[in-house]
Amino acid sequence: MPPSDPTADASGRLDRFLILGAVCLAGLVLPLSFTGPPVAIPAIAAELGGSPVALNWMTNAFMLAFGSCLMAAGTLADTYGRKRIFAIGIVSYAVVSLLLALAPNLTTLNALRIVQGIAAALALAGGNAALSQEFHGPGRIRAFSLLGTSFGLGLAFGPSLAGWLVQAQGWRAVFLSSLVIAALATVFGLPRMRESRDPAATGLDWRGSLSSTAMLALLTVGVLEAPERGWSDPWVLAALAGAALLLALFVRVETRAARPMLDLSLFRLPRFVGAQLLPIGTGLCYLVLIIVLPVRLIGIHGHSALDAGLLMIALSAPMLVVPILAAVLSHRIAAGALCGAGLLLAAAGLVWLGAIAGDASPAQLIAPMLLIGTGSAVPWGLMDGLAISVVPKERAGMAAGVFGASRVSGEGLAIAVAAAALASLLKLRLHDLGALDGHALAEAAQRLATGDAARAQALLPALDPAVLLRSYDEAFAWLMYGLAGVTAAIAWLAYVLLGNASAHEPAAMPDRVGEDIEEDIGAAAAAREAAC
Missing domain, CATH: 1.10.287 (Helix Hairpins)
Structure with a gap:
């Protein structure tokens, strides 16, 4: 065997590093497109006008296109090439970001947001699948933990970045920032990415x-x-x-x-099902708080946007380091135990936050928020790799698409259910206090749940403002307890379903998937013989 070329090895490592950096940049910019633009809505409304419903659809249009196209995007990546689909997605995303910054009216803006969502789905599914071809074993779980970190940071710090850009340069700068990040991912990662596809794909x-x-x-x-x-x-x-x-x-x-786009026999794999549950758990214990806490701090308790943003760092800061630590620990501790323990920590933090919600100062909220952020960051750094490792490398695009779709749907459902639960708890509490006007009561509860305390007070003038504040804090506490209970249940299920296997250890395939692998290996061998 000839000796390996150190220069070639170093060049290969650099290429993989740049590919990882490109996919992580895509993982950063895509959630920025979800959490950032809503901050710019008041500035957009001031310049372009539009009804509240039309303005809200600036966010909804992106999520609708992104979430609904992820599964199909994964199949496209396996069929036509992971690099090709990633390239189409990230380049289209950059071009659409430029067009968004130049949008002359709200109708054009919303239409472009749909196209941006489709491009984001292609980039995410293609990038995840391509990443799975470049890294193997422990290296793969470290790579996907970095991707998870990037995704979490985009979700957590998107509003702060967007707020600063809107204040400093105007709302169009929010979309230009996405253009810059997408361009960097294209220039540094795309030329070094190898093309790969499923050899058994038939269309x-x-x-x-x-x-x-x-x-x-x-x-x-x-x-x-x-x-x-x-x-x-x-x-x-x-x-x-x-x-x-x-x-x-x-x-x-x-x-x-x-040749199905989703092999349903995968649902016979406990690890596959367990991996799909993890984003629901992190959605309940982490993403819900990203939405609910700023509303409570600003709209209910009257803190400034800057103070609320600084306080939210306690929830988001663990995302900087904990996913990487979880990847290191995954070599020694089973994935199910790590993810279950992390979600239990987050559940404990939710109980703590609920217990002190009514009496704590902002500084006293930091410790439970750190605990929640730390606990939720553990599965966050492992779940992308777990979802991909369950299936053969040849179907990595399918796995990325399925996990992406379940992630977006599960997280969106968690946020919607939490919002509805908070409004229902507020309605029950206000009813117990003697607010009997059904229509006004329901609207006041909805207004309080969205942080509009002034409008809620106007709808129920007989109630003292302090009573409304106390009612919100009590409803918020019960919401935290409910989220903690469901998060703990998902922690137990994750521990049971993910089992004792390492996060980077491939799972045993069900019969149908195993047959597909054998067919693919046979086809590849026949192709090599024909080439010879």
Whole structure:
């Protein structure tokens, strides 16, 4: 065997590092596109006008397109090449970001946000699948822990970055910042990325792709509209019912397809199911607080946006280091134990936060927020790698798409359910205090849940403002207890389903997937013989 070339090895390591950096930049900029632009809504409204519903759809349009296209994007990556799909996604994302910064009106802005969401889905699914081809074993889990860190930082610090950009340069700078980051990912990572695809791919499963995309679109619409319209609203019920019917159609199509876009036999793998549960757990214990806490601090307790933003660092700061530590610990501790322990820590922090919610000063909130952030950062750094490692490398795009879709849907559902639960708890509390006007009571509860204490007070003038404040704190406390209970249950399920295997150890495949691997290996061997 000839000796290895140190120069070539060093060059290969540099290329992998740059590829990882490019995918992590994509993982940073995509959640920035979700959490950043909402901060710019007042500035956009002042320049472009528009109704509140139209302005809210600037965010909803991105989430709708992004969430509904992820599964199809993963299949496209396996079929037509991970590098190609990542390139199309990240370049399109950069171009659309420039067009968004130049948008002349709100209608154009919302239409471009749909295109940006589709581009984001292609970039994320293609990048994740490509990353799985470059790293193996312990290196893969470290790489995906960095990707998870990037994603978490984009979610956590997006509002702060957007607020600073809006104040310093105007709302168009928010989209220009996305252009810069996407351009960096394109220039430094794309030329070094190797092309790869599923050798057994026979073409796109159009029926499966269309039914899954439509199903996820209706589910996203229902989840996004439920907090504002209410879960009993006919449009919300119709969207959720349509999603359920399309899910049944998708399952029927996939069970009959010769080469399905989603191999349903994967759901016989406990580790696969456990990996899909993790984003729901982190959504409940982390993302819900990213939405709810600033509303409480600013809208209910009257803190400034700057003070609230500084306080939120306690929740987000662990994302800088804990995912990397979790990746290191995963060599010695089973993934199920790590993820379960992390979610239990977060659940304990939620109980602590609920217990002191009514009496604590802002400084006293830091310790439970640090505990929640630390606990949720443990599975956050492992779950991308776990989801990818469950399936063969040849189907990495499928795994990335499925996990991305379940992540976005699960996190969106967690936020919507938490918002509805808080409004319901407030309604019950206000009713117990003697506020009997049904319509005004329901609207006041909804206003309080969204931080509009002044409007809630105007709707219920007989109640003292201090009573309204105490009612919110009590409802917030019970919400924290409820989130803690569900998070603890998911922690137990994650521990059981993920088992004792290491985070970078491949799972045993069910029969159908194993047969696919054997077919792929045979096809590859035949191709090599023909080439010789």
